[in-house]
Every structure is written in C-alpha cells, then in structure tokens.
Amino acid sequence: MSDSVKAFAPATVANAVSGFDVLGFALREPGDTVICKLMSEPGIRIAPLTGAYSSLPVDPKLNTAGVAVQSLLDAHHLETGIDMEIIKGVPMVGGMGSSASSGVAAVVAVNALLGLDQALIDLLPHVLESERSATGVPHADNAAPSLLGGFTLVRSVDPIDIVPLATPDNLICVLVHPHMHIKTKDAREILPKNVPLTKATEQMGHIAGFVSGLYSSDLNLISRAMVDVLAEPHRGALIPGYDAVRDAARAGGALGCGISGSGPSMFALCSSEEVAKGVGEKMQKAFSSANLSSDLFVSEISQQGAHVQD
Amino acid sequence: MSDSVKAFAPATVANAVSGFDVLGFALREPGDTVICKLMSEPGIRIAPLTGAYSSLPVDPKLNTAGVAVQSLLDAHHLETGIDMEIIKGVPMVGGMGSSASSGVAAVVAVNALLGLDQALIDLLPHVLESERSATGVPHADNAAPSLLGGFTLVRSVDPIDIVPLATPDNLICVLVHPHMHIKTKDAREILPKNVPLTKATEQMGHIAGFVSGLYSSDLNLISRAMVDVLAEPHRGALIPGYDAVRDAARAGGALGCGISGSGPSMFALCSSEEVAKGVGEKMQKAFSSANLSSDLFVSEISQQGAHVQD
Numbered sequence A, B: 001m002s003d004s005v006k007a008f009a010p011a012t013v014a015n016a017v018s019g020f021d022v023l024g025f026a027l028r029e030p031g032d033t034v035i036c037k038l039m040s041e042p043g044i045r046i047a048p049l050t051g052a053y054s055s056l057p058v059d060p061k062l063n064t065a066g067v068a069v070q071s072l073l074d075a076h077h078l079e080t081g082i083d084m085e086i087i088k089g090v091p092m093v094g095g096m097g098s099s100a101s102s103g104v105a106a107v108v109a110v111n112a113l114l115g116l117d118q119a120l121i122d123l124l125p126h127v128l129e130s131e132r133s134a135t136g137v138p139h140a141d142n143a144a145p146s147l148l149g150g151f152t153l154v155r156s157v158d159p160i161d162i163v164p165l166a167t168p169d170n171l172i173c174v175l176v177h178p179h180m181h182i183k184t185k186d187a188r189e190i191l192p193k194n195v196p197l198t199k200a201t202e203q204m205g206h207i208a209g210f211v212s213g214l215y216s217s218d219l220n221l222i223s224r225a226m227v228d229v230l231a232e233p234h235r236g237a238l239i240p241g242y243d244a245v246r247d248a249a250r251a252g253g254a255l256g257c258g259i260s261g262s263g264p265s266m267f268a269l270c271s272s273e274e275v276a277k278g279v280g281e282k283m284q285k286a287f288s289s290a291n292l293s294s295d296l297f298v299s300e301i302s303q304q305g306a307h308v309q310d
Helices: A064-075 A098-113 A120-135 A143-148 A184-189 A197-216 A219-225 A232-238 A242-251 A273-289 B064-075 B098-113 B120-135 B143-148 B184-189 B197-216 B219-225 B232-238 B242-251 B273-289
Strands: A004-014 A023-039 A043-046 A081-088 A151-156 A161-164 A172-178 A194-196 A256-259 A266-270 A294-300 A307-309 B004-014 B023-039 B044-046 B081-088 B151-156 B161-164 B172-178 B194-196 B256-259 B266-270 B294-300 B307-309
Touching (some): A004 A143, A004 A172, A023 A143, A023 A172, A023 A294, A064 A081, A064 A098, A064 A120, A081 A098, A098 A120, A098 A143, A098 A307, A120 A143, A143 A161, A151 B197, A151 B219, A172 A273, A194 A197, A197 B197, A232 A256, A242 A266, A242 A273, A273 A294, B004 B143, B023 B098, B023 B172, B023 B294, B064 B098, B064 B120, B081 B098, B120 B143, B184 B232, B194 B197, B197 B219, B232 B242, B242 B256, B242 B266, B266 B273
Parallel strands (some): A043 A081
Antiparallel strands (some): A004 A023, A004 A307, A023 A081, A151 A161, A194 B194, B004 B023, B151 B161, B172 B266, B172 B294
16 A cells, blocks of 8 residues: 555547447547545545646535545445545546546546555446446446456446457547537437337447457458447537538548547547548548537557556 | 369358347358259259258249359359259258258359359359348348358448358357248238337447457357347247247356247357257257257357358
C-alpha cells in the first residue's frame, strides 16, 4: 500500500457501428486520470475537477467516480477515507464514454491504493453501479473496454458476460466531437421498439463479420462489415451533417464511420495515422458545413485499458 | 479433362443456434456423391438415384443438381452433355442441407470434368440458383459450408458475401433426424415478422460471442453463446420433444443443442467423440419419449468442404 495512486482510464467508443449496444473499444487517448489518497476520516472527498472538462459535481453520490468507489468499498466492507482528484480528459456528454472513464480510473486507483488485488474484470460491477447512477441503466459497452482495453463484447447483460476480442495492430481511430449535446435519453427514445426480423439477421451478419475481421486482421472485411441497419438510420437524424460526415470519412479512405456511443461524436476507423489525419480534417469540414465546430482526436486503438501510472 | 469425375459434398447444419439465417457448418459425413460423365448429345441426364435417400426426381429442371449444373454450363456458354449419377447420403427435408449438398457435389464434379478451373467460392452462385429453385429463396447458409467446409458466415445476401470462419479442432457434431417432416415454408411462417430491438441486440451478443469462441477455440464461450432468442422459441413448437431433446443433450455434456436448419433434425456440439455418443443416445431417447423414431449421425465438423474423390 502506498499513500497515493494515480490511474488512467481511456475514452471508449461504444456501438462501433456493427455492434449496437454490445460492442466497444478503447482509445489510447484521451482519458481520465484519477489520483487517490488515503484520508484519515472515513468517506469519499472529491476535489474540484481539473483538466479540459471540469464542470462535474464533487458530491461523491453524484459523481460516477464517487459512486464506483463507494460500491467497491462497500463490497469489501471498508470505511476507509479516500481523497480523489479527477483530471478530466474525456469530453462529457459526447458519446466517448466519459462517465465510465472516471469510474474506471477511480476503482483501478483505489484497488491499488488499498491493495485489494482484484482482477480488472472483477472491478466491472462497481463501474456498472456508477453507470446506472449516471444513465439509469448499467451499460457495459463503455465500461468494459475502458477497463480491459481493445475491443470488447458484451455477450450478455444478465448475467454479465464480457468477452475481450482480438484487436488488429495499427488500427487508428478518428474521433470528432461536435459542439452540441444529445441526451442519451433522446438517443434511446428515437429508436423503434421493434425491428423487422430480416433487419435483425442482417445486422447479425455484420457483427459476426466484424468480429471475424478483428480476429483475422482482415481490414477489408472490417470495412464491409461496418454497417448498422438498426440504430444509426434513426439516430443519424439527431446529428446535423451526419450523412456528410460519414461520406467524407469513407471518401477520405476510412474503413468505416459512424456514431460513437449515442453521439453526437462520430468516429472513423483507419488503417494508418496518415489516412486518419486526412479523414479527421474532412470530417471536421463536413461538420463545419453543418455549422458545427468540433474537436478532433486521433488515437490508436489501445490494447491496454485502465492502468496505474507512476 | 477426364471422362468421369466423382465429387463429394457434405451435409451441413444451418443456423447453428447462435446464427439464425447467417451461420452454417459442414459435417465430415454423411454427404452426397455425384459422378459426372461426358455425354455425346447435349443436355443433362440424371440416372435414377441411389443411396439411402433416393426418391428425388431425375428431371434436371426439378433436381437441384441438374439446376446447378445447368446454371454453371449457361454461365460458360457450354452445351456439353452431362450424365449424372447421384448417390444420396443426406436425408431429404430433414434440415441437413440436402438440396444444397447435391447441387454442390454436382457443380464441383462438372467444374473438374470440364476443366473450368473455377475456385470453389465462384461456384456458389450456381448452387444458389438451385437453392432458389428448391425453396424459392437463394439461401447460402447450407450451400456455403457444404462448398467450403468448416463454419461459414453469410455476412450479406445482396451482394453475396461469404466469410469462412475459424473451426476449432475436435469439435464433434451429433445430429439426430426424427422421422417426421417440417415444410421449410411452415418453419418460415411461424416466425414473427418483427422482433423487439432488445432481442435483436441480445442475439447479436450471442453470435458475436460464438464467432469469438470459434477463433479462440474457447469451448466454454461457444457453449455460453449457443442461445437463440429469435427463431427457436417459435420453431421449437413444430418439433415434438424439442425441449426434452435439448435438455437431454445439455445434461449429457453437450456444449449446446438446437434445431438444424429449419428442422426437424436437431444437433448438438460436443468436445469429444465419447461425449458425443452418449449425447446422441440421450437425444434419440428423448425423441422416442415423444413417439418419434430417429436416425443418428455423429461426425467431426469438417474443415474440408466439397471435393473431388478418386
């Protein structure tokens, strides 16, 4: 046990076009950093946030990092006092898994700080607890990749069954975050309750092809399989310039492009950093034409998930 | 070019529980054998069928082998006369891909007989033509694995995109064919036109998990992912003893069990031949309790698909 532990948890892209509600992957950056220290009195204290996005509440009951750590402490019947500093690198409400990243970094830091020696996957329930507090549902498609890195599959929600998938080398993600908000609730409500069985089987072909492409590092197959006939045809309407951004990415040489999480961020997968930079410019330009300024992130897909930093 | 070519095409299991309408795999046996000879006059002649199941029509327009070969000849603008002998090893109307096996064996034989030098995958359209003639729709989930062997994915139907998947070693299939008939049409019509989006995403998790399990040879994951929430909850009602057969297979140590194709055959995947034999007995016993006698097949999943035999 040391007096202070710093942990990093990456931003993530959920859904990833082919895998609505079940697939996600981790970036190398940006991410959230959480520094935890032991405190003499019990309870969780969160310092005012720093970093690029710092307007989150410091009440531990209203902050996903606080909720996740409280869940972890409760599970171990601990009343240890924890002092947390959160350096927020992941844009909030952007479809980049922001709430999950803070929760993940926090439990990874506390796990090390208290010498609990839990495997990363065993920390997941505590992050899901915080996801439930943030969004009403314990979605794992951001939390799991932020924790484990690479591509992960949520094979089953109840019981929870997370499958780490293969991640080809040198796959680069372009992420463009337009300056607007979409409420996760609105992104949910725009979806139909029922879908034609033929669409369901069509999408099964796409996700199975995508997973096969990951294992065989077949970028052409990955590209062919980056199709979503279930969610994006509806959710695209919530993002000004959606079609233009997607077309621009494909025209620029991206393997595929779509909505990150429930949006409004959009991402593209590219086979090299060079292609990725050009694709990012084109996507930003397309958002500009829809009167949206944006932030651009270009990052490898990280095989490493959350980890303690020196 | 030789005067006579004999080709074998294996029986197949479509849907394979996790992958309704998109997944299939090939057995090592049983299969259909087709012997083709050059004939001096143009046209296709089919001799009265032999083998275990021999009641198929010999009119080449009404026989899937005849339709497939005619399509192949037409594509090459050939009027060569072909004499065909079909040794039928795959039960008909049993959910074992019987129509596809004959078509596949026939085009593989003629491809070699005429020295057309087509890759196996390029023969698929001709088999699909014959599948269309037999069932009204050009399904590829039997034709593709019979042609290519192992597990195959139909990622997309239009345009057709077949993805050969990894196949773990030593995976044994138990196939039990009860003595009854289900019309493919009835098996289609019992399915709902629409399904809840939540069921669609749940099934996406299962097929993605199954494919991941194939690549990582993770039998435990394969077992967890052998779930179908889309088709089998409806189609099970068409097969007397369905629940009992499935429960018996699982209780006997099978990784999973479900309907082969559109039934009534049911299959189970097992990790060894020893387990498979016990599972087969239990499945047959469960069918007996539902007053159905049955045939039992136990076979490796073949990495090799259709091929010319000496």
